[in-house]
Amino acid sequence: MxxxxxxxxxxxxxxxxxxxxxxxxxxxxxxxxxxxxxxxxxxxxxxxxxxxxxxxxxxxxxxxxxxxxxxxxxxxxxxxxxxxxxxxxxxxxxxxxxxxxxxxxxxxxxxxxxxxxxxxxxxxxxxxxxxxxxxxxxxxxxxxxxxxxxxxxxxxxxxxxxCGVMAGIGAAINTGAVGRGDTVAVIGCGGVGDAAVAGARLAGASRIIAVDIEDRKLAMAESMGATHTVNSRTSDPVEAIRELTGGFGADVVIEAVGRPETYEQAFYARDLAGTVVLVGVPTPEMRLELPLLDVFARGGSLKSSWYGDCLPSRDFPMLIDLHQQGRLxxxxxxxxxxxxxxxxxxxxxxxxxxxxxxxxxx
Known part of the structure; x- marks a missing residue:
């Protein structure tokens, strides 16, 4: 009835x-x-x-x-x-x-x-x-x-x-394939970005750099596992990420804002042959312009992460178990x-x- x-x-x-x-x-x-x-x-x-x-x-x-x-x-x-x-x-x-x-x-x-x-x-x-x-x-x-x-x-x-927490964790673990010892930068520290920070930490990243324009959000990202923070309102995020990674850039950069200017930052803040993951959702009118030679010369992967590339039957029980164990x-x-x-x-x-x-x- x-x-x-x-x-x-x-x-x-x-x-x-x-x-x-x-x-x-x-x-x-x-x-x-x-x-x-x-x-x-x-x-x-x-x-x-x-x-x-x-x-x-x-x-x-x-x-x-x-x-x-x-x-x-x-x-x-x-x-x-x-x-x-x-x-x-x-x-x-x-x-x-x-x-x-x-x-x-x-x-x-x-x-x-x-x-x-x-x-x-x-x-x-x-x-x-x-x-x-x-x-x-x-x-x-x-x-x-x-x-x-x-x-x-x-x-x-x-x-x-x-939805959101899975999107961020999955962007790091599933799409970005963050591994032990990797360096990771996350641009945008809202709910999805903080989840990406938590996912990178869970995957064993050695250095996790959180980037945002608000100090209170950066403080929250630190509580989720970020090892370093960058306020991009006062610092150049690309230069800051490179400085924190020995001048090379991060192995994986996760863009959790969904804007052309932050995507460009992610593109240039990654190491050669590194990976950019777009998990922030852009709006239909947004356009991106990058020198094609730079896309070719820097190598690596430019990926989009839809729902953290998750498989619910596989990922949800695993993450709940990790939470119940006190590991997430x-x-x-x-x-x-x-x-x-x-x-x-x-x-x-x-x-x-x-x-x-x-x-x-x-």
Missing amino acids: AQQVRGVIAPGRNEPVRVETVTVPDPGPGEAVVRVQACGVCHTDLHYKQGGINDDFPFLLGHEAAGVVESVGDGTTEVEPGDFVILNWRAVCGQCRACSRGRPWYCFDTHNASRQMTLADSGAPLSPALGIGAFAEKTLVAAGQCTKVDPEASPAVAGLLG DLSKFVTERIALDDVEEAFTRMEAGDVLRSVVVF
Whole structure:
């Protein structure tokens, strides 16, 4: 039987979000209804609200979530009621050319639930953010979007792996392939950048250089494992990174801002044959201009990291286990716990740079 729950809706471009009653249908074949326990307020949700993703309003926001499976549809084998899961937006198909080549983290045909959640009062269909829509007491997803993890983990912490924290850690470990003894620079120390710092530390980097224009963000990056910091408002970041790496540049530079000028800094701050990883998300109008001879002469790799090139079934349980062992303190990313009605104010604090993550706790 369909259920009615409270959820955060973005009704139109740049309009304030509001809490509305949402109808959640029974799960169809291969689908699951999840009782959401916690959901992080991610910048991607703000992009949806601002119309920066598409115009399929109204949106049911929220996607960085953890909870308990309540019911499943026919033929569902991935999870069963009672499982504690992190929701993900990479439910791999297993059949596309990436999956068939053994690279499911590049899946080109990820899937979502086919049944639609709707506004209770009007019956208008909702577009769930990243196919999840977890700023709600319950949500309907494809079963493949549910990844089982240790149920002893805090939902407020576990859910953060659903997007931003996984993107940053994966940019270092999966895309950048940071190894023991490598030197790493991270440009931009918000939530994703700090996660990249934590990932580089986890991978055994010998020197981790955090770059930002705000000292408070640099202090947070140090708490995540940065060995050196550079305030690029007062120092040339390229020269500073080279000075800290014996004049050579870093083996891996992770750009977590998504702007042409910071990408150019990353390009020139890496060592010869080094790697640049772009994990910051640019906007459509941005353009990059680099001398092609420099691209050729410096060698190495220029990579983009989409969702940290993660495979949820592989990476989520591993990272939760490391957290439970005390080797990866994910709780540092949780700045505040808030209620469902506080999401609009949380967006304001996010834009001001006052938080790493506000987390809605149910």
